Amino acid sequence: MTRPNISFEFFPPKSLAASFRLWDTVQALAPFAPEFVSVTYGAGGTTRKLTHDAVTTIGKATGLNVAAHLTCVDSSREETLAIAANYAKAGVRDLVALRGDTPGGGAFIPRADGFTDSIELIEGLANAGDFNIRVGAYPETHPESTDMAQNIAWLKRKFEAGATSAITQFFFDPDTFFRFRDACQAAGIDGDRILPGILPIENWAGARKFAQSCGTQIPAEIRQAFENAARDNCHELLALAQCSELCSDLLDGGVQDLHFYTLNTPNLTRDTCRALGIEPEVKLQNVA
Template sequence: MSAPRISFEFFPPKTLDASFRLWETTRMLAPLRPDFVSVTYGAGGTTRQLTHEAVTTIGRSFGLNVAAHLTCVDASRAETLEIARAYAAAGVSEIVALRGDPPKGQGKFRPREDGFANALELIAALKDEGDFTLRVGAYPERHPESGDADADIAWLKRKFEAGADSAITQFFFEAETFLRFRDKAQKAGIDGDKILPGIIPIENWHGIRRFAQATGATVPGWMDDAFEKAARDGREQLLATALCTELCDGLLSEGVDALHFYTLNHAHLTRDVCYALGVKPAVALQNVA
């Protein structure tokens, strides 16, 4: 089995310490030569400028293909497209186009009267705006605001029809979750090869568990037991590496050839899993300025 294509997600730092951590994470993972790396956008557009700075700095300093997240939240259509034009001017040609989460405390997404109402409108406008590669979100389990899984598939198909080039899924813990979703998408006429599975290495089980509950991802009961036993023996990192590698192996054995890692700005576990999958550094990066 050949090594998979890989990509990574980072989030923009809000403190000096976080800036150093992102820099070190990028420095450690860049030699694995990912297809692209993406930089997230805070809820309510709270990290808009930080995202732009992180995107342009990573691209310039490490020579990576960087995809900038862009959402419909708390901005007019004109403001959103101006951000896209600024990315294009900086040489950024990939965008992860999302509706986005509502600002904290708002509860439900409410589009501005002069803003994009949903991801479909944003995708179509970006497609008209320029030569962007557009990636979108996908949900292997039901989106919290969706009626059912079939509605999620139908919505994803509309995203591709609007101009999306590929989709990145929410994370999941068992390979079968993604494979069932991919099969349903293919039956609906979506090219399964254009759907990238989102993989989250478990740096901290309790934190990831809370994250999963907030996003609607199913948490298998056996994982609670496994991490509880591992914690008693001080083997959490060994277990996390083994489980993530096993998950990826299960996907690769079923024809998946690309994996997208949610790094949470931690490099070691993601790097170790990539090594286990046969992804090796192409060349060490030195004297990065």
């Protein structure tokens, strides 16, 4: 089997302890030679500086290709493009462009001087510089879309606006991704430009809550299996088996890229990569 392209998502730390946790995660996963890693942007731009610091620090310390998240929330067009320009000056050319969510999860209301939606943001970034722009995709329909057709039409507009690839929301059933990919291809979107987002389930209660908030369906058999595993104290074994099987099914279905939402916890992502035959690349230095 050809080695798949892998990538990892981190979030910026808000405390000293969280900084150590992020750095431990980066050190554990960097040897797997990801195509890129991304750093998220808090709701309402609450981690704007933290995101910038994490992006530049990870890039300088590891040499990894780091993608910075940018959103439309609580920033003017001028401010957002200035942030992008600062990234470009720091050598960061990969961006993840998202509309973003307001703090507290309320309805998104654009600023009068800001980008009104993800399409405008993508167009602005595409016109501002030579960026590789990644966007979000929703294999189970965005909560604000009326149906899958509208969902896919909006994704197609993102590519027409200048997006180069899309990363999906996480899902539990590989057929969910395959149906979405096929529908995108039927609409004229290159399926190879859509990266499946994978959530290793380090914490079942947290994953269940996360799924509910973003409209991800949990198959009954998976829900029951994790509830049984929690009772029988074998969560780690089940989590590794579930994540590895999902990734393996995707690769068997022709997927070439896997994007892992690490939640700054490396163990399950690392073990899944190894279960798939993806080993860390050891670099020998200063050998006598």
